[in-house]
Amino acid sequence: MNSFEAAPADRVRRLSDNLAAVRERVEAACSRLDRSPDDVRLVVVTKTYPPGDVAALAALGVRDVGENRDQEASAKAAALSGQALTWHFIGQVQTNKARSVAAYADVVHSVDRPALVAALSRARTSAAPDRPLRCLVQVSLDGDPARGGVTEDRLPVIAEAIVAAPGLELAGVMAVAPLGVPAGEAFAALPRLSAAVRALEPAAVWISAGMSGDLEEALAWGATHLRVGSAILGHRVRVQ
Numbered sequence: 001m002n003s004f005e006a007a008p009a010d011r012v013r014r015l016s017d018n019l020a021a022v023r024e025r026v027e028a029a030c031s032r033l034d035r036s037p038d039d040v041r042l043v044v045v046t047k048t049y050p051p052g053d054v055a056a057l058a059a060l061g062v063r064d065v066g067e068n069r070d071q072e073a074s075a076k077a078a079a080l081s082g083q084a085l086t087w088h089f090i091g092q093v094q095t096n097k098a099r100s101v102a103a104y105a106d107v108v109h110s111v112d113r114p115a116l117v118a119a120l121s122r123a124r125t126s127a128a129p130d131r132p133l134r135c136l137v138q139v140s141l142d143g144d145p146a147r148g149g150v151t152e153d154r155l156p157v158i159a160e161a162i163v164a165a166p167g168l169e170l171a172g173v174m175a176v177a178p179l180g181v182p183a184g185e186a187f188a189a190l191p192r193l194s195a196a197v198r199a200l201e202p203a204a205v206w207i208s209a210g211m212s213g214d215l216e217e218a219l220a221w222g223a224t225h226l227r228v229g230s231a232i233l234g235h236r237v238r239v240q
């Protein structure tokens, strides 16, 4: 039945150990911060890794997976359609890929321009009219939008566009720590950015921040969704 190769036993063991270690990091950080680990979702970033790894992770209790390239993500989502997984699209979305992404993604973390809001809205209302696509506004923490994300002054414009768009649901904000600045300093803006979005949509409480190297700092500044790849799957060969 499966249209992919299952991960070998030693790979499953490695994934299981790594996943346990990351969950321990999350629990230790939450305990230091007096936060409940139940309020944190671990999105396991499976980009570049095969569907067999994703199936193994699902069997280990992972429910949320993240991908950043449409072609790879759509193939994996199709191969794993029998699994109860939530698919998070975390990479930049070209407007001409919106139709494809809206067909399999449950959440898009990287919404950063009105043209993309319009394209996702059109695509989702025709693909799944009764199941809104959750969208996060990606915010640039260093004011340099080259790596995706809006500057703080543009945040309300994009957030309002999502709220107004049929087929979309504003879920919160997303950020990637900029290079060359301590992550904790950059993430200090997150509570303010989140509050700006919640002022427009009180239900938009998600804060997607924190990766393998900086999840503790992100949790300290209120992250609700961690996007962790290499600490669980290993170092990627392809540069992302």
Ligand SMILES: *Cc1c(COP(=O)(O)O)cnc(C)c1O
Binding pocket: 045, 047, 068, 090, 091, 176, 211, 212, 213, 227, 228, 229, 230, 231, 240
């Ligand atoms: C690849 C990626 C991650 C995961 O990064 P790791 O350092 O492997 O944990 C998180 N967020 C985004 C946007 C990514 O592209």
